Structures are given as C-alpha cells and as structure tokens.
Amino acid sequence: MNQEIRFFIRNLIKSRRLFWAVLLGLFPVVITLVLLAARPLLEDRDIEVFRLYPQISFFLYLHFLLPMTAVFTGSAVIGEEVEDQTLPYLLIRPIPKWRFAASKILANLVVLGCILILSLFLCYTVLHLPYGLSGWLDESGQLARSMGVLLLGLAAYLPLFSFLGSLFKKAVLGGLLFTFGWENLIAYLPGNAKLLTVVHYLHSLYPTFFRSNSGGILDMLPIKITMTKDIVAIFVLLMISAAGFFLTALVLTVREYRLERE
Amino acid sequence: MKVEARHLSKWYGQVIGVNDLDFEIGPGVTGFLGPNGAGKSTLLKLMTGQLKPSKGEVLVGGEPVWNNYKLNRNIGYCPEQDAFWKFLTGREFVGSLVAMHGFSSEESEKRTVRALETAGMTEHADKKIGGYSKGMRQRIKLAQAFAHDPKVLFLDEPLNGMDPVGRRDTIEFIKKAGRDGGTVIVSSHILHEVEEMTDTILLINHGRQLAHGNIFEIRELIDTHPLQVTIRCDQVNVLTQKLLEFDDVLSVQFDREKGQLTVETKKPRDFHARLPDLVLKHGIKIHSLWSPDENLEAVFEYLVR
Known part of the structure; x- marks a missing residue:
C-alpha cells in the first residue's frame, strides 16, 4: 500500500490542487498578520490580539478552511481520476480497487492535514508573537486541542466527501450544501437533529472556550446547546471516517465507470 | 495465454455496446477491426475488467476478468484516450505504474529504463508529459502497457497521432511481441495499419461479430x-x-x-x-x-x- 500512497502523495504535491490548498491555508495567516499590524488600534479598545485565536480557529478553520478543503479535495478523490480519464491506468494493476480508494484518501489526509496544521500553527504563533515564548506556551494546550479537532474533522469529512464524489458528478455542490447549509443550520438547533451533523461532534471537542456556560460563543445563542461527551464524539467521528472509507472503496469496487468523451 | 469471450454482451440501458460475441484468441497478434463506434473500445474494456459483462463472460487464461485484480499481472493495456497525469515526467509515469505490480524499486527502475528505451522515449523521459507531442504521449502510454512484461497486451488504437517513424517502430514492436509468444490484441479502424501487423482479425460492427479468423480464409467465405x-x-x-x-x-x-x-x-x-x-x-x-x-x-x- 506504501507504493500507492507515495504515488498519490507525489501526484497531489505536483498538482494544481495543492497550490489552491496552500493559498487557502495562507488566508487565515494573512488575516492574523493584518490583526498583528493593527495591534495598537485593538489594544486601544482593550483587545489583546492573542485572545482572538479561539475565534479565528473556530470561524476560519473549523467553519471555513476545514470544510472547504475537505469538500474540494474529498469529492475529487475518485472524481478527478474519472474526469481526467486516468482511472484505467490504476484499475488494470494487480491491486484490489479498495486499496486505491483507501490510499488516495490517506494521501490526501496526510498532505491536507499538514497544510491545515501548519497554517494553524503559524496563525497561533503570529498572534502570540508580542507575548514571547512564555505567552506562546501558556495557551499551547488550546493550540494542541484545536489541531487535534481539525485533524479528526478532516479524517471524518474527507472520506465522506470521497464517497459522494465516487457516486455523483456534482459532489462539490452537495458537499458545500451539506457543510455550509445543513450543518450550520442544524448544529445550532435544539433537539437531537444536530447529532446528524459532523460539526456537532467537532464543537463538542473544541476547547472549552466554546462550550455552553463557559463564556464562549455558544453562550451568545438564545438557546442552550447540549454537547456530546469527548469520548463519544471521538468515537462517532472515527466511525464516520471508517464508514466513508468503506463506502468509497465499495463503490469503486462494484461500480463501472464510463469515462467522459467516450 | 488465451483470451475468450463467451456469449458476451454489454448494454447501457437501451444502447447495445457489444452483442453476443463468442470467440477465442490465442498467442500472436489479432486485430480488432471495425468503424468508429463499432464497439471495439467497449470490448477491450470488458476484456481488461474495466466493465462488467451484462451477459456472458470474458476469460483470460481461463479465469474471469471482472474484479479479478490478480489477473492484471498478466495484462497490459494501452487506452485510447489521451489522458495522463500531465504534471508527471514520462519516467515518473511509467515508473510509478510499474512499481504497482509489486516489483522491488531496483527492478521497477530497470523495467522503466528498458520500457522507455523500447518505446524510444529515453531522451524525453525526464520531461513533463504535459509538454509531449501527441506521438510521444502515445509512446509513453505504450511503454506503461508493456513495462511489466504482460502475457496479454491490449492496445486500443495505439498508432493514433504517431508520425511515420513512430508507426513503423510500433508496428515492429507489436509484431515482435506476437512472434515472441505474447497474445497481442490491437484495435483499429484503420485497415492498412492492422494489415501490416497481422492476418488474423476480429471484425465487428454495431457491436456484433461479423467475422473472426485469417483474413484470406474470411475472404474465401x-x-x-x-x-x-x-x-x-x-x-x-x-x-x-x-x-x-x-x-x-x-x-x-x-x-x-x-x-x-x-x-x-x-x-x-x-x-x-x-x-x-x-x-x-x-x-x-x-x-x-x-x-x-x-x-x-x-x-x-x-x-x-
């Protein structure tokens, strides 16, 4: 399997998709640099820039960068090989089809995970620059936790959208509607419907700052959102990931792909 | 290695791809001949396990092809479509695909060098495929098909876009592969190309098998x-x-x-x-x-x- 993973990692690194992913990853870093430049203005209003890290990681990473990268790359895992008509080169190798699906998802996880983590690390570091190493270390637990949640989120979303991409041509649209429509709507409603979103479990794992009754963002809502226990949230996210892997591999194994322009 | 089709049919909804094909192909070169849209590419996809037969079966070496990935060790396939990971160099393209056959890195490297040389691509091996001419892309596609020494080689319109020298070299390569005991199946809609490679043909039109065998014997019939x-x-x-x-x-x-x-x-x-x-x-x-x-x-x- 190493051979296939290395092949897909190399392909991803050389592809144009990586350029866009890096560009997207740099976007929050640029915003934090702007905030750093505006520090005197913010401090005049009693806002310390390092205190903006939770909001930035929550809105820009968990609710923007993570779903965007997962939707666009996940739906392309099988979809781009079909669209680019390169799938036959892979399927006539003495390797079971499920291994191609699993290898490509893993390759994407590794590369995109690195981009997300590096971007978050840079963002955190930039915001803590004025406070020296001790300031950086004081809040580093929050950094580690948000990194872990982002990786878990990527591990859940990516196979899920790979599955959609293996089934439908317009999987990107479906993915965007799911993440920016369904998830954003349902996750903040009372009742159990939120259990049908991925983001609910990510919220449950996010640093305590965001939890109810902790003075965090969710406290601003007029209703009380109950969270899932950490261990349950991790288990559900891993199950979603496993289901995504399994279903993508299954579709690739049983489905015939008629390539474009045939 | 023998390739067999037994009452093979493939249809897409109401559209018939191939209809009740029944033949057996042994070592040597066999030309799949038919006009554009006759069903040649569909047939090759069925024979390489990319499509599942709607009815009947395809056997390579006596084993069914569909979802039989182990059989792919013996199969080489050069697709018709001009599709690549264009950001890869020719060497990376052939090398990566050969390595997926489970060879050691030294063996993969050796086979890649040999295949590139046979395909006449050594000089251009380290250039990106995106910058290749159509003829060079055909050659590199061919190189990945035979680099692992398959017993059965399926070539879908392999001479498309090649210059005269490329055509001559490729025809010679195909004939040699057939003489060396390999089963080589070449599809083409260009008659004289097939005629230069072999006397054995399978003629199809509208998905139906019109004739199979030696061209002179068919003529007599x-x-x-x-x-x-x-x-x-x-x-x-x-x-x-x-x-x-x-x-x-x-x-x-x-x-x-x-x-x-x-x-x-x-x-x-x-x-x-x-x-x-x-x-x-x-x-x-x-x-x-x-x-x-x-x-x-x-x-x-x-x-x-």
Whole structure:
C-alpha cells in the first residue's frame, strides 16, 4: 500500500490542487498578520490580539478552511481520476480497487492535514508573537486541542466527501450544501437533529472556550446547546471516517465507470 | 495465454455496446477491426475488467476478468484516450505504474529504463508529459502497457497521432511481441495499419461479430462477392479463352495494351489450385498475379456494407 500512497502523495504535491490548498491555508495567516499590524488600534479598545485565536480557529478553520478543503479535495478523490480519464491506468494493476480508494484518501489526509496544521500553527504563533515564548506556551494546550479537532474533522469529512464524489458528478455542490447549509443550520438547533451533523461532534471537542456556560460563543445563542461527551464524539467521528472509507472503496469496487468523451 | 469471450454482451440501458460475441484468441497478434463506434473500445474494456459483462463472460487464461485484480499481472493495456497525469515526467509515469505490480524499486527502475528505451522515449523521459507531442504521449502510454512484461497486451488504437517513424517502430514492436509468444490484441479502424501487423482479425460492427479468423480464409467465405484476380501474362487471349471454360469464372476483362486480364471467380480456392496446371499445359508465361480485393479493405467493405 506504501507504493500507492507515495504515488498519490507525489501526484497531489505536483498538482494544481495543492497550490489552491496552500493559498487557502495562507488566508487565515494573512488575516492574523493584518490583526498583528493593527495591534495598537485593538489594544486601544482593550483587545489583546492573542485572545482572538479561539475565534479565528473556530470561524476560519473549523467553519471555513476545514470544510472547504475537505469538500474540494474529498469529492475529487475518485472524481478527478474519472474526469481526467486516468482511472484505467490504476484499475488494470494487480491491486484490489479498495486499496486505491483507501490510499488516495490517506494521501490526501496526510498532505491536507499538514497544510491545515501548519497554517494553524503559524496563525497561533503570529498572534502570540508580542507575548514571547512564555505567552506562546501558556495557551499551547488550546493550540494542541484545536489541531487535534481539525485533524479528526478532516479524517471524518474527507472520506465522506470521497464517497459522494465516487457516486455523483456534482459532489462539490452537495458537499458545500451539506457543510455550509445543513450543518450550520442544524448544529445550532435544539433537539437531537444536530447529532446528524459532523460539526456537532467537532464543537463538542473544541476547547472549552466554546462550550455552553463557559463564556464562549455558544453562550451568545438564545438557546442552550447540549454537547456530546469527548469520548463519544471521538468515537462517532472515527466511525464516520471508517464508514466513508468503506463506502468509497465499495463503490469503486462494484461500480463501472464510463469515462467522459467516450 | 488465451483470451475468450463467451456469449458476451454489454448494454447501457437501451444502447447495445457489444452483442453476443463468442470467440477465442490465442498467442500472436489479432486485430480488432471495425468503424468508429463499432464497439471495439467497449470490448477491450470488458476484456481488461474495466466493465462488467451484462451477459456472458470474458476469460483470460481461463479465469474471469471482472474484479479479478490478480489477473492484471498478466495484462497490459494501452487506452485510447489521451489522458495522463500531465504534471508527471514520462519516467515518473511509467515508473510509478510499474512499481504497482509489486516489483522491488531496483527492478521497477530497470523495467522503466528498458520500457522507455523500447518505446524510444529515453531522451524525453525526464520531461513533463504535459509538454509531449501527441506521438510521444502515445509512446509513453505504450511503454506503461508493456513495462511489466504482460502475457496479454491490449492496445486500443495505439498508432493514433504517431508520425511515420513512430508507426513503423510500433508496428515492429507489436509484431515482435506476437512472434515472441505474447497474445497481442490491437484495435483499429484503420485497415492498412492492422494489415501490416497481422492476418488474423476480429471484425465487428454495431457491436456484433461479423467475422473472426485469417483474413484470406474470411475472404474465401464471402461467396456473395466474387474474388478478383489480375494476371499479367504473355498470352492474354489464350488464357482468357481457357478461363472462360470454367463454371466458377463469372467474367474475364482483358487489357491487351497492358498484357493483363482480370478474372472474377466465385471459388477462389479451386481457381488457384487449377491455374498452375493450366498455364503449364498451354505454355503461358505469367509475369505477375495479384488479387486487388483480397486485402483487408475489401473484406471490410464486403462485410460491413
């Protein structure tokens, strides 16, 4: 399997998709640099820039960068090989089809995970620059936790959208509607419907700052959102990931792909 | 290694891809011949396990192909479509795909170098495929198909876009692969290309098998279309007169200026068997003898139209 993973990692690194992913990853870093430049203005209003890290990681990473990268790359895992008509080169190798699906998802996880983590690390570091190493270390637990949640989120979303991409041509649209429509709507409603979103479990794992009754963002809502226990949230996210892997591999194994322009 | 189709059909909803094909192909070169849209590519995809038969089966070496990934060790496939990971170099492209056959890195490297050399791509191996000409892309596609030394090679329109030198080299390579005991199946809609590679053809049109076998034998079976034989000799009048005495000879046209006559016979085998005795008996000196419609094009025309 190493051979296939290395092949897909190399392909991803050389592809144009990586350029866009890096560009997207740099976007929050640029915003934090702007905030750093505006520090005197913010401090005049009693806002310390390092205190903006939770909001930035929550809105820009968990609710923007993570779903965007997962939707666009996940739906392309099988979809781009079909669209680019390169799938036959892979399927006539003495390797079971499920291994191609699993290898490509893993390759994407590794590369995109690195981009997300590096971007978050840079963002955190930039915001803590004025406070020296001790300031950086004081809040580093929050950094580690948000990194872990982002990786878990990527591990859940990516196979899920790979599955959609293996089934439908317009999987990107479906993915965007799911993440920016369904998830954003349902996750903040009372009742159990939120259990049908991925983001609910990510919220449950996010640093305590965001939890109810902790003075965090969710406290601003007029209703009380109950969270899932950490261990349950991790288990559900891993199950979603496993289901995504399994279903993508299954579709690739049983489905015939008629390539474009045939 | 033998390739078999048993009552093989494939349809997409109401559209028939191939219909009830039944044949067996052994070592050597076999040409899949048919006009564009005849079902050649569908057939190759069925034979390489990319498509699942709607009915019947495809066997390679006695084993069904669909979802039988282990069989792919013995299969090489050069697709028709001009599709690549264009950001890879030729060496990376061939090397990565060869490595997926489970060879060690040294062995993969060795096979890649050899395949690139055979395909005449050594000089351009480290350039990105995106910058290749159409002919170079065809060669690199071919290189990935045979780099792992498959026993069965499926080539879908392999000469498309190649320059004359590329065509010559590729035809030579295909013929050599067939002579060396490999089973090589080449699809093409260009008749003279196939004719240069092999005498064995499978003719398909509208997804149906029209004929399979040696081109000359197929020609003989087409009794609705008499065979034309043109003979240049020193006694055109005598030969014309003698030939008209035979029942199977339908007509004789002669051209005194050129010193040749063209005979139409409905029994080519009998005609060819009888001719040597006839010319010896009457002392006729034959300068040349050929059949203008015993080529692939004529067979194709008769069967398809």
